[in-house]
Amino acid sequence: MAKEKRVEQITAMETDFAQWFTDVVTKAELIDYSGVKGFFILRPYAFAIWENIQAILDKRFKELGHENVSMPVLIPESLLQKEKDHVEGFAPEVAWVTHGGSEELTERLCVRPTSETLFCEHWSHVLHSWRDLPMLYNQWCSVVRWEKTTRPFLRGREFLWQEGHTLHATAEEAEAETQQMLNVYAELCENYLAMPVIKGRKTEKEKFAGAVATYTIECMMHDKKALQGGTSHYFGDGFARAFDIQFTDKNNTLAYPHQTSWGVSTRIIGGIIMTHGDNNGLVLPPKIAPIQVMVIPIAMHKGGVAEKATELVERLKKAGLRVKSDLSDQSPGWKFAEYEMKGVPLRIEIGPKDIEKGQCIAVRRDNGEKIPVPLTELETRIPELLDAVEKGLYEKAKKNLTENTRPVKSMEEAKAVMAEHGGFIKAMWCGDLACETAMKEEVGVSSRCIPFEQEHIADTCVCCGKPADKMVVWGVAY
Amino acid sequence: MAKEKRVEQITAMETDFAQWFTDVVTKAELIDYSGVKGFFILRPYAFAIWENIQAILDKRFKELGHENVSMPVLIPESLLQKEKDHVEGFAPEVAWVTHGGSEELTERLCVRPTSETLFCEHWSHVLHSWRDLPMLYNQWCSVVRWEKTTRPFLRGREFLWQEGHTLHATAEEAEAETQQMLNVYAELCENYLAMPVIKGRKTEKEKFAGAVATYTIECMMHDKKALQGGTSHYFGDGFARAFDIQFTDKNNTLAYPHQTSWGVSTRIIGGIIMTHGDNNGLVLPPKIAPIQVMVIPIAMHKGGVAEKATELVERLKKAGLRVKSDLSDQSPGWKFAEYEMKGVPLRIEIGPKDIEKGQCIAVRRDNGEKIPVPLTELETRIPELLDAVEKGLYEKAKKNLTENTRPVKSMEEAKAVMAEHGGFIKAMWCGDLACETAMKEEVGVSSRCIPFEQEHIADTCVCCGKPADKMVVWGVAY
Numbered sequence: 001m002a003k004e005k006r007v008e009q010i011t012a013m014e015t016d017f018a019q020w021f022t023d024v025v026t027k028a029e030l031i032d033y034s035g036v037k038g039f040f041i042l043r044p045y046a047f048a049i050w051e052n053i054q055a056i057l058d059k060r061f062k063e064l065g066h067e068n069v070s071m072p073v074l075i076p077e078s079l080l081q082k083e084k085d086h087v088e089g090f091a092p093e094v095a096w097v098t099h100g101g102s103e104e105l106t107e108r109l110c111v112r113p114t115s116e117t118l119f120c121e122h123w124s125h126v127l128h129s130w131r132d133l134p135m136l137y138n139q140w141c142s143v144v145r146w147e148k149t150t151r152p153f154l155r156g157r158e159f160l161w162q163e164g165h166t167l168h169a170t171a172e173e174a175e176a177e178t179q180q181m182l183n184v185y186a187e188l189c190e191n192y193l194a195m196p197v198i199k200g201r202k203t204e205k206e207k208f209a210g211a212v213a214t215y216t217i218e219c220m221m222h223d224k225k226a227l228q229g230g231t232s233h234y235f236g237d238g239f240a241r242a243f244d245i246q247f248t249d250k251n252n253t254l255a256y257p258h259q260t261s262w263g264v265s266t267r268i269i270g271g272i273i274m275t276h277g278d279n280n281g282l283v284l285p286p287k288i289a290p291i292q293v294m295v296i297p298i299a300m301h302k303g304g305v306a307e308k309a310t311e312l313v314e315r316l317k318k319a320g321l322r323v324k325s326d327l328s329d330q331s332p333g334w335k336f337a338e339y340e341m342k343g344v345p346l347r348i349e350i351g352p353k354d355i356e357k358g359q360c361i362a363v364r365r366d367n368g369e370k371i372p373v374p375l376t377e378l379e380t381r382i383p384e385l386l387d388a389v390e391k392g393l394y395e396k397a398k399k400n401l402t403e404n405t406r407p408v409k410s411m412e413e414a415k416a417v418m419a420e421h422g423g424f425i426k427a428m429w430c431g432d433l434a435c436e437t438a439m440k441e442e443v444g445v446s447s448r449c450i451p452f453e454q455e456h457i458a459d460t461c462v463c464c465g466k467p468a469d470k471m472v473v474w475g476v477a478y
Numbered sequence: 479m480a481k482e483k484r485v486e487q488i489t490a491m492e493t494d495f496a497q498w499f500t501d502v503v504t505k506a507e508l509i510d511y512s513g514v515k516g517f518f519i520l521r522p523y524a525f526a527i528w529e530n531i532q533a534i535l536d537k538r539f540k541e542l543g544h545e546n547v548s549m550p551v552l553i554p555e556s557l558l559q560k561e562k563d564h565v566e567g568f569a570p571e572v573a574w575v576t577h578g579g580s581e582e583l584t585e586r587l588c589v590r591p592t593s594e595t596l597f598c599e600h601w602s603h604v605l606h607s608w609r610d611l612p613m614l615y616n617q618w619c620s621v622v623r624w625e626k627t628t629r630p631f632l633r634g635r636e637f638l639w640q641e642g643h644t645l646h647a648t649a650e651e652a653e654a655e656t657q658q659m660l661n662v663y664a665e666l667c668e669n670y671l672a673m674p675v676i677k678g679r680k681t682e683k684e685k686f687a688g689a690v691a692t693y694t695i696e697c698m699m700h701d702k703k704a705l706q707g708g709t710s711h712y713f714g715d716g717f718a719r720a721f722d723i724q725f726t727d728k729n730n731t732l733a734y735p736h737q738t739s740w741g742v743s744t745r746i747i748g749g750i751i752m753t754h755g756d757n758n759g760l761v762l763p764p765k766i767a768p769i770q771v772m773v774i775p776i777a778m779h780k781g782g783v784a785e786k787a788t789e790l791v792e793r794l795k796k797a798g799l800r801v802k803s804d805l806s807d808q809s810p811g812w813k814f815a816e817y818e819m820k821g822v823p824l825r826i827e828i829g830p831k832d833i834e835k836g837q838c839i840a841v842r843r844d845n846g847e848k849i850p851v852p853l854t855e856l857e858t859r860i861p862e863l864l865d866a867v868e869k870g871l872y873e874k875a876k877k878n879l880t881e882n883t884r885p886v887k888s889m890e891e892a893k894a895v896m897a898e899h900g901g902f903i904k905a906m907w908c909g910d911l912a913c914e915t916a917m918k919e920e921v922g923v924s925s926r927c928i929p930f931e932q933e934h935i936a937d938t939c940v941c942c943g944k945p946a947d948k949m950v951v952w953g954v955a956y
Contacts, residue, residue, distance in 0.1 A: 032600050034550045035557055036587060041600050044545035044615070051546060067522035068529065072512045073551070073589065073620055073636055074573070079513055095552070096577040097589065100624035100635075101570050109514060111551065111575065111589070122510050122519050131806075137522070142551055142619075146578035157578075158551055328609075 010341075012279050017223045022152070024273055028282040028342050031152040038150030038157030042266070045342065048290035049269055050160060054140065056192050056288070057162060057264065060184050066136040066164060071118040073141075074109040079117045083242040086116060089209020093146045095157075111144040116210065116235075116261055119165040120243035123257075127167065129248045133257060134177070135167040153270030154227075154478050161265035167257045169249065171236065174258035178234040181262040182215045185230035193268070194285040194393035195219050195275050196401050197229055198424075198473055200449030205436055208261075212236040218448045218473065220401040221274035224423040226448050226475040229271055232262035270478070275397050276366075282343030283365055285393055286386040293382060294339045295325035295360075298332050298351030309350050312360065312378065319379040321386075340365065345389045346382065348373075366392045405473065407457045414443045414462060414474075424448065424475040426455065427462035431470060435463035445474040488819075490757050495701045500630070502751055506760040506820050509630040516628030516635030520744070523820065526768035527747055528638060532618065534670050534766070535640060535742065538662050544614040544642060549596040551619075552587040557595045561720040564594060567687020571623045573635075589622040594688065594713075594739055597643040598721035601735075605645065607726045611735060612655070613645040631748030632705075632956050639743035645735045647727065649714065652736035656712040659740040660693045663708035671746070672763040672871035673697050673753050674879050675707055676902075676951055678927030683914055686739075690714040696926045696951065698879040699752035702901040704926050704953040707749055710740035748956070753875050754844075760821030761843050763871055764864040771860060772817045773803035773838075776810050776829030787828050790838065790856065797857040799864075818843065823867045824860065826851075844870045883951065887936045892921045892952075902926065902953040904933065905940035909948060913941035923952040 010023035025031040030046035042050065058068075074097060081087045094110035112118065123135065142160045150156055164181060168174040182199060189195040197217035207214035211233040219227045237256035240246070249255045276283040286292050293316055297309040309325045316323040326335050332349070339347060349361040362371045362382065366389050373381045404423030408414045414425055425445065429435060439462070440446055454471050461468035488501035503509040508524035520528065536546075552575055559565045572588035590596065601613065622636045631637075642659060646652040660677060667673040675695035685692035689711040697707045715734035718724070727733045754761040764770050771794055775787040787803045794801040804813050810827070817825060827839040840849045840860065844867050851859045882901030886892045892903055903923065907913060914925055917940070932949050939946035 029604075032603055034596065035554050035599060036550060036552055039550035039552060041550065041596075042548035043604075044547055047546045047548055050548075068525045069522055070520035070525055070528075070620070070638060072514060072517035072519065073622065074514055074517060076513050093579050095575045095579075095587075097573045098576045099574040099586075101572065108577075109573075118512065118519075121513060125510055126521075142548070144551065160548060 010279065010281060013222060013277075020277075020279070021270075021274060024277055024281055025152045030269070030282075036157070038147055038155075040152045040156055040158075042160070045290060046269065049272070049284070049288055050266055052288040052290065053188070053192075053264075053268065054162070056188060057184070058140075060187075061138050061164065064136070064180065064184070066138045066166075069137050069139055070141075071112070071115050071122070071139055073112055075112050075115075075117055077108050077110065079121060080110060082117060082120075083210050083239050086210035086239075090114065090145075095144050095146055112141075113143050113145045114261075114263075115139060115143075115163055116165065116239060117243075120239050120245060123167055124243050124245045127245055127247050127257065130169055130250050133167060133169045133247065134173065137166065138162055138164045153266055153273070159265050159267065161263050164260070164262045166260045167240075167245070168259070169247070169255070169257060171258045174236075174260050175234055178213070178215060178232045178260045178262070181260070182217065182230070182232040185232070185262070185264055186217050188264070189217060189219065189229050189268075190394070192285065192287045193272055193275075194390055194397060195229065195271060196394065196398045198401075198449060198451050199453075200451035200473065202231075202449055203436060203447045203472070205433055206447055208233045210235065210238065212238065216449050218475075219271050219275065220397075220404060220424060220475075221271070221478070222277070222400070223274070224400075224404050224421075224475075226424065226477040227267070227271045227274065228477065229268055230262070230264040233260060235259040235261070276393050277343070280337070281341035283393065284343035284345055286345040286390050289343065289345050290322060291324050291339075291342070291344050292321050292386055293323040293346045293348055294344045295323065295348045295350065296332055296335045296339070297325070297327065298349055298354075300327065302352045304355060305350065305352060308355055312348060312350060312375075315378055316382060319383065321382065346385055348382075364389050364392070366396070407455070408462060409458045411438070411442060411463060414439070414445070418443055418445060422476070424473050426457055426471055426473055428458045428460060428468040429470050429472040430461035430464055430466045430468040432461075432464065435461055438463045439474055443474070444476065446477055448473045448475050448477065488757065488759060491700060491755075498755075498757070499748075499752065502755055502760055503630045508747070508760075514635070516625055516633075518630050518634050518636075520638070523768060524747065527750070527762070527766055528744055530766040530768065531666070531670075531742075531746065532640070534666060535662070536618075538665075539616050539640075539642065542614070542658065542662070544616045544644075547615050547617055548619075549590070549593045549600070549617055551590055553590050553593075553595055555586050555588065557599060558588060560595060560598075561688050561717050564688035564717075568592065568623075571625065573622050573624055590619075591621050591623045592739075592741075593617060593621075593641055594643065594717060595721075598717050598723060601645055602721050602723045605723055605725050605735065608647055608728050611645060611647045611725065612651065615644065616640055616642045631745055631751070637743050637745065639741050642738070642740045644738045645718075645723070646737070647725070647733070647735060649736045652714075652738050653712055656691070656693060656710045656738045656740070659738070660695065660708070660710040663710070663740070663742055664695050666742070667695060667697065667707050667746075668872070670763065670765045671750055672868055672875060673707065673749060674872065674876045676879075676927060676929050677931075678929040678951065680709075680927055681914060681925045681950070683911055684925055686711045688713065688716065690716065694927050696953075697749050697753060698875075698882060698902060698953075699749070699956070700755070700878070701752070702878075702882050702899075702953075704902065704955040705745070705749045705752065706955065707746055708740070708742040711738060713737040713739070754871050755821070758815070759819035761871065762821035762823055764823040764868050767821065767823050768800060769802050769817075769820070769822050770799050770864055771801040771824045771826055772822045773801065773826045773828065774810055774813045774817070775803070775805065776827055776832075778805065780830045782833060783828065783830060786833055790826060790828060790853075793856055794860060797861065799860065824863055826860075842867050842870070844874070885933070885935045886940060889916070889920060889941055892917070892923070892940060896921055896923060900954070902951050904935055904949055904951055906936045906938060906946040907948050907950040908939035908942055908944045908946040910939075910942065913939055916941050917952055921952070922954065924955055926951045926953050926955065
């Protein structure tokens with residue numbers, strides 16, 4: 001039935017966090033479901049958030065010397081199989097193309113789940129000498145992984161991402177690149193998305209298929225579960241050997257190059273929603289919000305109000321902000337609810353009394369605070385208030401992470417803490433897979449990472465009691 | 479064998495135009511071939527050209543109110559089949575996914591060849607009222623069409639493009655959108671790519687599968703063949719009826735909206751190559767050239783030359799140009815050839831004698847002209863010279879188009895002109911499919927378009943001799 005769109009109530013996150021999430025992504029008009037399970041439509045509002053994230057990352061990648069390329073969407077089965085660990089990780093979850101037009105293909109092709117194999121094949125064609133190194137490539141695209149359970153942003157059979165792939169003359173240089181790109185991701189989260197992160201290395205069990213080492217940034221959501229914000233992988237020369245990629249080094253001898261890859265996906269938008277959202281809907285960090293300021297006229301039929309609202313929009317646009325007004329015939333109350341649902345960081349109300357007083361009222365989305373702003377100070381005060389929203393969001397998220405990350409020394413303590421509080425636990429680990437598996441089976445947590453910033457919680461492994469010098473952060477992950 | 483990259487000779491276009499094209503796309507490092515026929519890798523230099531084109535179009539689309547979205551890469555067979563003409567056009571040339579992971583799918587899915595059906599399904603979910611219209615959407619993505627013969631840029635089984643899809647309350651508004659977007663494409667070609675175009679309407683035979691009307695811009699290549707630069711389609715309410723998309727209009731009655739779609743693809747890069755390239759390689763229009771100016775030091779071992787080259791780069795960067803220098807140990811001659819191959823619009827040579835004279839030498843890629851430029855005037859003269867290159871390219875292409883488009887009045891004349899000159903012919907057409915087919919079979923030309931700027935060549939159809947009031951441009955097309 002055709003009907004007017006209206007702002008509807010959403011499920012409270014305390015009642016049902018998963019339903020709250022689904023309500024937010026649909027009612028804030030981020031997502032629509034397509035006819036194929038696990039394939040989600042990113043509506044304009046969601047895509048605009050992604051474009052803002054893309055712009056930040058793409059600029060940074062290029063400043064660091066990376067170039068964008070475009071690789072094929074399909075990978076021949078034989079190519080996917082060239083690197084043993086990689087194919088074991090990905091082959092079970094790919095979509096297979098078996099027919100082109102009316103012909104059956106002689107070899108089936110998978111829709112790319114990730115593109116290491118394609119980059120390697122290309123490099124085997126174009127790498128000749130040390131002069132060609134490093135090769136610093138990136139690709140913005142979508143990938144397909146045939147997941148069993150799917151959720152918008154968090155686990156899709158298709159998702160958008162960037163995948164960086166680089167090739168270096170030495171292991172040291174490749175390792176440095178891996179770390180550098182992890183830092184780029186951490187800066188994205190901390191400085192643009194108001195999301196504090198824990199940086200660290202994945203265990204052998206949790207690392208990427210085919211990698212020597214995987215580094216990660218881990219974030220904590222409102223429900224205290226973990227979300228991986230981005231990963232960066234060091235491959236050594238394993239793929240280079242499997243794909244026979246060699247170059248003539250400065251001594252005129254053939255050598256294998258060292259390789260990295262790194263990626264951030266639209267999953268991070270799920271992270272933004274679950275880090276900052278509340279029971280009125282989405283809450284967007286100002287730097288990536290498609291609309292940073294929404295101007296809403298009060299008593300719009302009164303002379304001069306609509307004109308003044310438009311004037312404020314123009315002034316703030318000139319000041320470099322993303323700002324809109326809603327001059328539709330909906331009530332101010334409807335508009336307040338609508339743009340709260342959409343997570344617009346700052347609302348400006350302007351009515352006849354405000355005009356008389358030469359002011360407008362700014363309302364912060366993060367804490368509801370109402371701040372009268374003299375119109376003469378608009379261009380300085382509004383950006384300051386956006387910064388304040390940004391800081392407010394970061395501090396709230398940081399508090400959530402800090403207060404809900406608890407040290408434990410034994411399995412009993414781990415179980416008790418997880419049962420009572422959930423969240424992350426910090427515990428020493430001996431490095432054995434058996435102990436990692438026990439943590440999963442007995443406590444229900446996986447290792448999130450071995451943080452770069454280590455703390456000494458105890459002398460012995462939380463599980464087996466043997467000497468341990470690694471502190472691991474554990475949690476329940478999306 | 480690993481070896482140093484070197485500048486190699488390319489086939490002359492007069493000898494073998496197709497081989498010249500292949501040589502340019504590989505030796506200018508635009509393309510690499512993947513392991514799957516018809517799937518091409520866009521290397522950094524090609525992708526940078528595409529990014530420049532994207533930036534121009536994306537900005538313009540947004541100025542005109544369009545928003546970007548992301549639709550799924552896979553379409554269920556049943557969805558593709560909903561619009562009869564559309565499925566007939568596309569089903570024979572799609573790639574089919576039949577398995578996800580290890581399971582066989584209950585319904586096969588095609589890799590999108592175009593996304594009308596996906597947009598329609600989405601609109602059927604989200605369109606409610608006249609307040610929601612127009613919906614002005616665009617998507618940047620790749621599409622797959624299982625072509626039999628393939629060539630880099632010109633015909634790939636996968637290509638990159640943008641596809642705009644819009645929905646309007648009235649037919650008039652949708653028609654206006656179709657025309658507006660065709661004009662955006664014409665402006666891209668004429669004002670940024672130095673490619674003159676003929677704007678017009680496709681015949682019924684040549685229109686898009688499922689469209690009421692298709693509009694096109696047609697360009698002429700060096701070999702006088704036609705390349706379609708972009709198309710814009712008006713669909714009426716045919717898809718809306720097939721997909722049951724309705725909205726409540728201002729009179730509170732249900733109505734079907736009217737629809738458009740429009741696209742430009744990486745094929746346009748093939749057009750740029752074949753419009754401007756020469757026997758030394760690529761020639762790029764300055765506005766989309768990844769490197770607009772390449773500074774090459776002469777006698778670089780002499781004191782101060784490398785430093786001066788770097789200084790020029792910095793000054794021109796500050797002036798807003800995309801500029802690089804090559805300070806490698808290759809010879810100046812090697813560098814000249816390399817950046818000519820890559821089509822850099824302007825080369826700057828700077829050597830000890832130039833420094834003494836307080837000048838540099840600018841060399842135009844389009845005509846080889848060498849222009850001494852006083853270093854004090856660098857920031858004004860270099861942009862002027864880039865404009866001159868742009869104009870030079872446009873005028874040369876315009877001359878090619880004008881001189882090689884000839885009026886004909888009879889089939890005999892058509893055959894004679896095509897046999898002697900090739901190029902385009904302008905001829906009157908009665909509107910009958912039989913005459914259009916005869917032109918194809920007897921003269922070897924297809925109708926390129928019915929130009930908006932009509933001329934009166936004769937009173938009667940070139941083929942049947944019946945009265946005719948439409949002038950059609952005909953040619954051999956890529």
